[in-house]
Amino acid sequence: MSADSLRFATAVNCIDGRVQQPVIDFVRKKYDVEYVDMVTNAGAAAGLNEQILANVKVSVEAHQSAGIVVAAHEDCAGNPISDAAQKSQCIETANAL
Known part of the structure; x- marks a missing residue:
């Protein structure tokens, strides 16, 4: 099965294991995709x-x-x-992408 036949979205996320599944669930619903490519780094935002x-x-x-x-x-x-500062960072980082 090629990537063309699958629907993907991308998440830039923290490495913290507590947040992986909630982020995957959110992204899958937001973009109506089957798969989420997780790009992780400590404090990624x-x-x-x-x-x-x-x-x-x-x-x-x-x-x-x-x-x-x-x-x-x-x-x-x-x-x-x-949390407010992190929200600002998320917006700034998303805009940079």
Whole structure:
């Protein structure tokens, strides 16, 4: 089965295992896709690096990603800031993509 026959979306997300499934569920529903390519980094919403950008590029180009979500969560060890600040970072990072 080729990527062309499947529906993918991309999530830039923290590595924290507590948030993987909720983010997958949200992205699948938001974009009506079967699969979510997870691009993870500790505190990923804090900003983009070369590895995140390279992985997002692969997801978009190889899987024709239907959309990209940048996610954050409370009590993040990799990005220990307020929820409001994380929300701003998510928007800024999403706009940069």
